[in-house]
């Protein structure tokens with residue numbers, strides 16, 4: 030079935046962003062169409078009618094006659110339509126909360142001190158291991174609904190709060206269940222068993238678990254598209270990460286890296302060397318790391334919500350952008366370092382503290398974020414033949430969605446049943 034949206038105050042197609050493959054993005058690359066229209070097909074999945082492919086996009090006045098009888102939603106010039114947002118780095122499936130730690134941090138304790146007292150990741154691991162799959166799913170559903178209401182149409186979800194064969198697989202099983210439950214969203218699943226070392230296994234034992242038990246099962250059951258490793262002091266070394274990521278690639282998974290967050294470990298360079306989909310965080314990336322990323326296919330995923338929440342210095346976004354690195358933005362939603370489901374709030378931080386322009390921000394939450402998941406062939410722009418992932422904003426301009434910081438989501442994702 031065909032549907033159409035007409036008289037959008039503006040449609041940002043992002044076509045120029047795709048043409049430049051996400052690098053050196055300028056204002057004109059946003060592909061702004063004032064008084065725009067989009068025609069798209071829908072399909073039925075599990076009793077729901079969901080948007081499928083973009084058929085046509087252009088000015089409402091130029092809508093071809095063949096679409097005259099298509100059912101239309103008239104936005105009356107009050108709402109903008111942009112490519113559905115892509116949140117390409119989240120830790121959405123977990124149990125427990127760490128609000129007590131937040132109080133300690135506000136009292137002056139550092140994240141490292143709290144972790145040393147048994148808080149931090151270890152505290153979420155305990156709660157996640159104890160929770161049933163059904164409880165994890167229930168918690169995740171609430172979070173996904175809130176994210177989607179901001180216009181997010183694609184969400185990456187990492188495991189990494191199980192840190193045992195059973196609990197890591199349980200987390201990834203929940204992602205598989207969520208995928209079935211939300212046919213209108215695209216989920217990308219990442220195996221992050223190498224998030225930290227669990228307290229109940231030795232380093233050697235856990236590395237063996239990862240290589241011999243988790244990775245083979247994740248690959249066999251196709252539970253994840255990518256494998257990620259947290260490289261940092263006190264976590265995984267560059268050498269351990271290289272070995273695991275190479276093994277993951279042999280089993281058909283893509284690779285990603287939590288890179289240079291707490292210190293410069295040279296992990297951005299490793300990501301570039303391995304041709305990783307993305308190197309994420311990069312607060313402490315070296316000039317050498319920046320150059321390596323610029324010469325690679327790897328997307329730099331910046332997560333400025335974590336620097337904001339930990340009161341840490343931000344990643345050198347302008348340095349990365351000037352060097353010609355593709356930059357994406359994401360929430361990094363997690364219970365410790367960024368308890369934030371709002372991608373628009375992250376965009377506000379990027380505008381103010383990373384010095385990113387509005388065209389760079391649009392690219393960073395659409396095409397480049399899709400590229401960080403390997404989905405750029407069909408997602409991240411509004412163009413004929415590509416996925417009809419549309420965010421209909423409750424504002425007349427894209428910029429208003431992050432100029433109004435901290436707004437409550439009022440439903441920015443396209444709900445076809447209301448068309």
Ligand SMILES: [Zn+2]
Pocket residue numbers: 118120287361363
């Ligand atoms: Zn993360």
